[in-house]
Amino acid sequence: MDWTQRRVNSEKLSTCERCGLNTQLRKSHAIPDAFFRDLKRSGKGKVTKIHQDFGPRPSSESGWSYILCAQCEMHFNASCDEAAILFVKHTVSKSQLQAIDHSTLALFICSVLWRAQLSSASMYGGYKITKADVDQISSAALGRCDPFMSFSFEVAQLHDEDGNISINQIRKTIAAPYRTEVKIGSNLHTIHYFVAGGVFFSALSPKVPSIVLDHRYLVQGARDVPRVKRSLSSLSNFRKIEAIARREAGSSS
Numbered sequence: 383m384d385w386t387q388r389r390v391n392s393e394k395l396s397t398c399e400r401c402g403l404n405t406q407l408r409k410s411h412a413i414p415d416a417f418f419r420d421l422k423r424s425g426k427g428k429v430t431k432i433h434q435d436f437g438p439r440p441s442s443e444s445g446w447s448y449i450l451c452a453q454c455e456m457h458f459n460a461s462c463d464e465a466a467i468l469f470v471k472h473t474v475s476k477s478q479l480q481a482i483d484h485s486t487l488a489l490f491i492c493s494v495l496w497r498a499q500l501s502s503a504s505m506y507g508g509y510k511i512t513k514a515d516v517d518q519i520s521s522a523a524l525g526r527c528d529p530f531m532s533f534s535f536e537v538a539q540l541h542d543e544d545g546n547i548s549i550n551q552i553r554k555t556i557a558a559p560y561r562t563e564v565k566i567g568s569n570l571h572t573i574h575y576f577v578a579g580g581v582f583f584s585a586l587s588p589k590v591p592s593i594v595l596d597h598r599y600l601v602q603g604a605r606d607v608p609r610v611k612r613s614l615s616s617l618s619n620f621r622k623i624e625a626i627a628r629r630e631a632g633s634s635s
């Protein structure tokens with residue numbers, strides 16, 4: 383696999399990755415800072431994060447780097463971050479997913495992935511993607527094409543069927559974006575996913591053919607509740623990153 387690792391320099395006076403202006407940049411978070419702030423308040427300053435190198439662990443890092451100018455930072459905040467933050471907040475407080483504009487959510491997923499692959503913050507260091515992934519994600523995040531052209535999106539509320547991980551722990555979980563491959567039917571898809579506030583966000587490419595009637599995927603232009611709960615144990619990939627993380631942590635020590 384031909385991985386690409388273009389990380390920004392993270393200098394305050396630099397070129398904005400969205401508009402190309404050389405100016406004072408803002409501290410850009412890939413997964414919005416609001417998720418970290420909310421959880422830190424209830425978690426003694428720490429949130430549980432699944433780190434690709436160390437597995438799940440408490441952390442106070444919120445993962446920012448200089449990526450965008452003030453105006454472009456505001457663009458993402460207004461066009462998708464704020465709506466997604468409210469969506470997760472209400473989902474957490476009501477213990478079920480809430481209605482939301484699916485196109486906003488799709489843009490949010492792409493913009494988080496786009497910022498994460500550029501971010502020099504250590505929590506995003508494990509997110510390795512290919513040049514083809516970068517092109518697809520950039521086009522969708524920067525509005526060069528509709529996100530639904532390249533991806534199918536799945537959003538699910540996580541819970542643990544076996545009861546080993548409490549709802550409260552899951553709500554406090556943030557997992558940085560990760561890329562892997564999944565088989566759906568007989569087709570191999572690339573999946574990029576992350577977790578914020580116990581909600582699982584993912585983008586699949588190539589998109590799942592719409593002849594497959596599956597309510598799990600977001601629908602372009604729809605505005606309703608994306609999907610019911612999903613068990614942690616159903617996420618073979620989620621378990622897989624834990625396993626990989628533990629193995630890597632073991633072999634590097």
Ligand SMILES: [Zn+2]
Pocket residue numbers: 398399400401402403450451452453454455
């Ligand atoms: Zn800009």
